[in-house]
Every structure is written in structure tokens, then in C-alpha cells.
Amino acid sequence: MMHADIPTFDDVQRAAVRIRQWAHRTPVLTCRTFDELTGASLFFKCENFQKVGAFKFRGACNAIMSLSEDEARLGVVTMSSGNHAAAVSLAARMRSIPAYIAMPETAPESKKRAVEGYGGKITYCANTEALGETALRIQEATKAHLVHPFDDPRVIAGQGTATMELLADIPGLEAIIAPVSGGGLLSGTCVAAAGMRRGMELFGAEPRIADDACRSFRARRLITDNVGSTIADGLRATLSERTLSILISHLRDIITVTEEDIIGATKNMWQRMKIVVEPSGAVPLAAILAQPNSFVGKRVGVIVSGGNVDVDHFPWH
Amino acid sequence: MMHADIPTFDDVQRAAVRIRQWAHRTPVLTCRTFDELTGASLFFKCENFQKVGAFKFRGACNAIMSLSEDEARLGVVTMSSGNHAAAVSLAARMRSIPAYIAMPETAPESKKRAVEGYGGKITYCANTEALGETALRIQEATKAHLVHPFDDPRVIAGQGTATMELLADIPGLEAIIAPVSGGGLLSGTCVAAAGMRRGMELFGAEPRIADDACRSFRARRLITDNVGSTIADGLRATLSERTLSILISHLRDIITVTEEDIIGATKNMWQRMKIVVEPSGAVPLAAILAQPNSFVGKRVGVIVSGGNVDVDHFPWH
Numbered sequence: 279m280m281h282a283d284i285p286t287f288d289d290v291q292r293a294a295v296r297i298r299q300w301a302h303r304t305p306v307l308t309c310r311t312f313d314e315l316t317g318a319s320l321f322f323k324c325e326n327f328q329k330v331g332a333f334k335f336r337g338a339c340n341a342i343m344s345l346s347e348d349e350a351r352l353g354v355v356t357m358s359s360g361n362h363a364a365a366v367s368l369a370a371r372m373r374s375i376p377a378y379i380a381m382p383e384t385a386p387e388s389k390k391r392a393v394e395g396y397g398g399k400i401t402y403c404a405n406t407e408a409l410g411e412t413a414l415r416i417q418e419a420t421k422a423h424l425v426h427p428f429d430d431p432r433v434i435a436g437q438g439t440a441t442m443e444l445l446a447d448i449p450g451l452e453a454i455i456a457p458v459s460g461g462g463l464l465s466g467t468c469v470a471a472a473g474m475r476r477g478m479e480l481f482g483a484e485p486r487i488a489d490d491a492c493r494s495f496r497a498r499r500l501i502t503d504n505v506g507s508t509i510a511d512g513l514r515a516t517l518s519e520r521t522l523s524i525l526i527s528h529l530r531d532i533i534t535v536t537e538e539d540i541i542g543a544t545k546n547m548w549q550r551m552k553i554v555v556e557p558s559g560a561v562p563l564a565a566i567l568a569q570p571n572s573f574v575g576k577r578v579g580v581i582v583s584g585g586n587v588d589v590d591h592f593p594w595h
Numbered sequence: 596m597m598h599a600d601i602p603t604f605d606d607v608q609r610a611a612v613r614i615r616q617w618a619h620r621t622p623v624l625t626c627r628t629f630d631e632l633t634g635a636s637l638f639f640k641c642e643n644f645q646k647v648g649a650f651k652f653r654g655a656c657n658a659i660m661s662l663s664e665d666e667a668r669l670g671v672v673t674m675s676s677g678n679h680a681a682a683v684s685l686a687a688r689m690r691s692i693p694a695y696i697a698m699p700e701t702a703p704e705s706k707k708r709a710v711e712g713y714g715g716k717i718t719y720c721a722n723t724e725a726l727g728e729t730a731l732r733i734q735e736a737t738k739a740h741l742v743h744p745f746d747d748p749r750v751i752a753g754q755g756t757a758t759m760e761l762l763a764d765i766p767g768l769e770a771i772i773a774p775v776s777g778g779g780l781l782s783g784t785c786v787a788a789a790g791m792r793r794g795m796e797l798f799g800a801e802p803r804i805a806d807d808a809c810r811s812f813r814a815r816r817l818i819t820d821n822v823g824s825t826i827a828d829g830l831r832a833t834l835s836e837r838t839l840s841i842l843i844s845h846l847r848d849i850i851t852v853t854e855e856d857i858i859g860a861t862k863n864m865w866q867r868m869k870i871v872v873e874p875s876g877a878v879p880l881a882a883i884l885a886q887p888n889s890f891v892g893k894r895v896g897v898i899v900s901g902g903n904v905d906v907d908h909f910p911w912h
Contacts, residue, residue: 305622307644326869327624545906552643552871552902585869589862592909 287473326585340436367398428462438466461521604790643902657753684715745779755783778838
């Protein structure tokens with residue numbers, strides 16, 4: 279892989295400047311109950327309060343705002359059943375260009391409505407497997423510019439801005455943990471943290487029934503089989519060569535958690551912290567609770583990735 | 596009524612100093628969606644993030660921390676099926692004195708567990724009507740000091756500290772709206788706001804099926820009949836002569852809302868703001884959405900009273 283394909287800390291810093299006027303600087307919350315339960319000091323970076331309700335807006339916004347006039351003119355295209363679709367739609371609207379979204383018929387109604395509300399033009403396909411092909415066909419027809427959900431250095435750099443803010447706001451952090459799916463957020467976290475401070479311990483957190491990233495990381499090669507249908511519906515993608523190579527360079531480990539761990543952590547965050555998080559966003563806390571020995575006595579940053587749930591159909595009902 | 600029975604702005608300021616080391620200074624959140632829906636600029640004072648998950652901790656803490664050694668020695672007693680019971684229990688534990696709580700058998704299990712978790716000693720009675728008598732019997736047996744949920748100048752002054760913080764944090768507020776039940780929070784809001792700024796428009800918000808405060812306010816006399824069983828379970832108490840007299844001195848109006856309004860506003864706050872609020876805490880937003888003409892174009896403080904719900908049994912299921 280060419281060096282130019284891997285974003286640097288400079289790219290993250292430029293992304294932070296680029297998205298500053300469009301994205302929220304999200305708050306960092308603490309919770310004594312969880313500190314007592316874990317023996318660590320946890321600092322929750324609340325991307326559930328981000329625009330469109332998820333960190334995804336950072337990467338999509340950075341990619342779209344960094345396009346040249348010529349690149350942007352015919353719009354952008356992506357494939358996603360979830361938060362990235364909404365993020366691309368909103369960022370494109372902010373830039374006054376069209377956004378074409380390939381989405382599976384099976385996506386939740388609330389996500390479809392969100393994309394339409396932000397002005398995204400949806401093309402439905404039968405299932406998740408057909409997403410890439412559908413996006414390609416849209417691209418051929420429209421000549422729109424592709425903004426991949428995670429395998430894009432501009433997207434990765436954008437996601438890293440959450441960690442830049444976290445490290446700027448909270449002194450003395452010793453570890454950071456973020457959820458991993460395609461690895462855009464986690465690899466951006468790695469690039470930002472490594473650029474700002476030496477010796478940080480960086481962890482990924484992943485559902486055990488979709489543990490392809492953990493197995494890929496440990497095997498040092500891409501494994502994309504066997505991704506189960508976890509309740510953490512934001513974490514069903516698999517790594518790319520690019521994101522895997524960044525994780526191998528920086529990561530301490532990926533901790534996997536059961537579905538019960540995820541449901542428990544999600545409900546606990548709602549009940550105790552009084553914030554709405556989606557199951558994917560509670561996976562890092564679930565990992566800390568499942569493996570507290572890696573965190574006890576440390577100041578730990580926890581990336582809460584998003585808060586998009588349908589309050590008429592809670593994930594655990 | 597004697598003048599000494601009505602708390603002054605000085606009392607609120609003293610309460611703020613007294614509780615500073617024990618209570619959270621809660622954040623103020625904004626939400627563009629609700630600003631667009633209402634035409635106002637809304638500033639949400641998030642007491643759902645307060646200790647015990649509700650503003651009630653402010654008043655209970657102020658009352659208990661202001662007791663003399665002699666008054667405090669034998670502990671405190673109160674009657675409550677909800678957040679005030681937890682607040683008194685926690686503040687008493689912080690002062691290392693016993694807390695005796697009269698609670699109805701019918702209180703939610705989660706509230707009973709919360710009180711026990713904070714070390715409160717519960718005496719159960721058959722129903723809400725028997726609460727006062729039960730508390731009286733406990734008081735006779737223990738000689739503990741009564742901390743009434745709202746009809747107490749120290750409690751009212753404590754609740755007013757939320758508004759002090761809100762006005763200090765957000766410049767140029769023109770109106771404030773808070774929910775009303777017994778009137779402790781709303782009358783504290785009035786005393787604090789009137790002490791800090793002239794000409795603020797102050798509103799109460801109340802469920803229509805428990806609109807005793809609205810009728811009392813408009814009739815200028817205490818009416819305590821006909822309190823229906825609203826989903827806003829924190830708002831079933833009725834005013835006292837003391838709280839009514841404060842409201843009459845300061846309040847613009849009390850806006851009533853339907854049960855549907857309350858459920859809609861609650862779900863909307865969860866979905867859009869990504870915060871967990873109890874139905875009582877969403878009643879002020881429901882009132883603004885129901886009567887936007889009173890708020891359009893204004894900078895409005897909205898007191899979000901609490902966030903205690905049982906995530907296994909959502910109020911609207």
C-alpha cells in the first residue's frame with residue numbers, strides 16, 4: 279500500500295479545522311457509578327450528541343468539504359444502512375450538492391426517514407451484499423464522487439478529530455477504547471492519539487459474534503468471514519487492508535464482548551448516565567466491564583460512537 | 596403567613612454555596628430541532644444529570660446540610676414515593692445521619708432499590724394518602740427532623756439554585772419554564788429568577804389531568820381536588836399555601852398539557868437530544884410545543900427536572 283493512502287496526524291489536524299464550523303465539539307461526561315464498578319476513571323466522549331447522532335458526521339463532513347469544486351459538482355455517492363448514510367446526506371446538503379445513497383430495503387424505517395430528511399436520494403437494493411454493486415451503478419450513472427464509509431483516508435482523518443478533542447479536554451489520559459467495525463473510527467483514533475501523545479494504550483471493542491476485526495488483528499491478515507448478526511448493528515462491517523494496517527501499527531488489543539454484555543452496558547448507560555446510546559456505542563464500556571484488569575487505576579477515554587435508536591422499538595424488547 | 600417562611604434570593608445564594616461541594620453543576624444543552632419546531636431559542640438545564648437523577652437533590656441537600664448538629668443528630672424523616680426519597684437518603688448519608696422514609700408499597704421497585712442503595716430506612720404504608728401519617732409516626736418514634744418534599748423554605752431555596760446556575764451560564768434569557776407539582780421547584784425558580792433579573796417571564800407547566808396548580812393559581816386560592824393519575828408521576832402532589840403565594844407573586848401563567856403531549860415530548864427528547872428524561876421532565880417542552888406563541892422569538896430556559904425511568908418498563912409501553 280502506498281504511504282499516501284494512510285492518513286497522518288497532520289491530516290487529522292487539517293480535518294479538525296475543516297469541520298469545525300459544521301460539527302459539534304461534543305461533551306465529555308463522567309459517571310461515578312462506572313468508575314466504582316471498574317476501578318478506572320472513565321471519560322466518555324459523547325458522539326451520540328454529534329450531528330446526525332453519531333461520529334460518522336466527522337468523517338463524511340471532512341471528505342465532502344475537502345473535495346475540489348470539480349470533484350464535488352456532480353455530488354457524492356455512498357452505501358450504508360445506517361449512520362454514514364445520514365452523515366453523507368447532511369454534509370452534502372451543507373455543501374449544496376446531491377447525495378446518492380445505496381441502502382438495503384431492510385434498513386430500519388427511522389434510518390430511511392433520516393436520510394430522506396437530510397435530502398439524500400436513496401436507491402434501494404435487496405440486501406447488504408448488493409450495496410457495493412448498487413453504489414457502483416449509481417456512480418456510473420451520475421459520475422458522483424464516492425465517499426466510502428471507512429476505507430478512505432479523509433474519512434479516517436475526520437473520525438480521528440473526536441480523539442483530538444478528547445485529549446485536548448482531558449489531561450493525563452493513559453488509554454483509549456473505541457468500537458471497531460470497518461475500522462474507520464478506531465484507526466482514526468489511533469492516528470490522532472499516536473500523534474498527540476506517546477505511550478497511550480489503544481484498544482478496540484467488538485461484539486464476539488462479529489469478531490472478524492479481533493481475529494484479523496491477531497492473525498496480522500484480513501479475515502472477513504463469519505460476521506454474525508449482533509444487536510450492535512453499527513458493527514457489522516469488516517476491516518479493509520488500510521484500516522487493518524493502521525490498527526496493527528498502533529493497537530494494544532481488541533476486546534470482544536457477548537450480546538448480553540452489550541445489552542447490559544447499553545441499559546446501564548441509559549439508566550445511570552441518563553444518555554441515549556445505541557448498542558454499538560456501549561460496546562467499549564461493555565469491554566471495560568468484561569476485562570477490568572486492563573484498565574484498573576487508569577484514566578481511560580471511551581468513545582461513545584452514537585445514539586440512534588428507535589424509541590418505539592428498543593433494541594432489547 | 597410570616598415573612599420568614601418565604602425564602603428570599605439571599606437564601607438561594609446561601610444554598611448555592613452550601614450545596615456546591617455535594618451537588619453537580621449540571622450542563623445546559625441546546626437542540627436545533629426544537630428551536631426550529633418552536634421558533635424560540637431553548638436552553639435545557641439538565642437536572643436529569645443531577646445526583647440521584649433529579650433536581651430534588653438540591654433542596655434535600657440544602658435542608659440537611661443547614662441543620663444544626665443538634666437538629667441533625669437523630670436523623671431526618673420524609674415521605675415520598677420518588678426522587679425526594681432518594682435525595683434525602685443520599686444527603687443524609689453524606690452527613691452521616693440516618694434517613695427514615697415513608698413510602699407507599701405501590702412505589703416502583705427501582706425507586707425502592709435506589710432509596711435502599713443510598714442507605715435510607717423505608718417504612719411502607721398502604722397508599723399515598725397514608726404517607727403523611729406514617730411519616731408522623733416515624734417522627735414521634737425517632738425524633739428525627741422532618742424534611743418536607745416541597746413545603747419547606749430550605750428545600751425551595753435549594754431548588755432555586757438550578758435557576759441561579761442557568762442564568763449565570765446563559766446570557767439574555769427572557770423566559771423560564773419549569774414543571775409544577777407541589778411547587779417547590781417552580782417557586783424556587785421564581786425566587787431565584789426574580790432576584791437575578793427584572794422582567795423575566797416565568798411559566799409553570801402541568802399535566803392537564805392533574806391541573807390543580809393551574810386552577811389554584813388562577814383562582815388565587817388553594818384547590819387540591821381532582822388530581823388524576825398522569826404518566827408524569829413526579830407531578831401528582833398539590834401546592835401548599837406557601838408555594839402558591841410565591842407563584843402568585845411572580846408567575847406569568849401555568850400551561851397545561853395532555854398525556855399525549857407529554858409522551859410525545861418525552862420520546863422526542865430521547866430521540867433528538869439523546870438524553871433520558873422522565874415524563875415529568877418533558878412537561879415544560881410539551882407546554883412550549885403546545886403554546887409556542889408565548890415563546891416564539893425568545894431565549895427560554897427550560898428546567899428538565901429529572902431522568903429516572905426504569906429502562907425495562909418504559910412509561911409509554
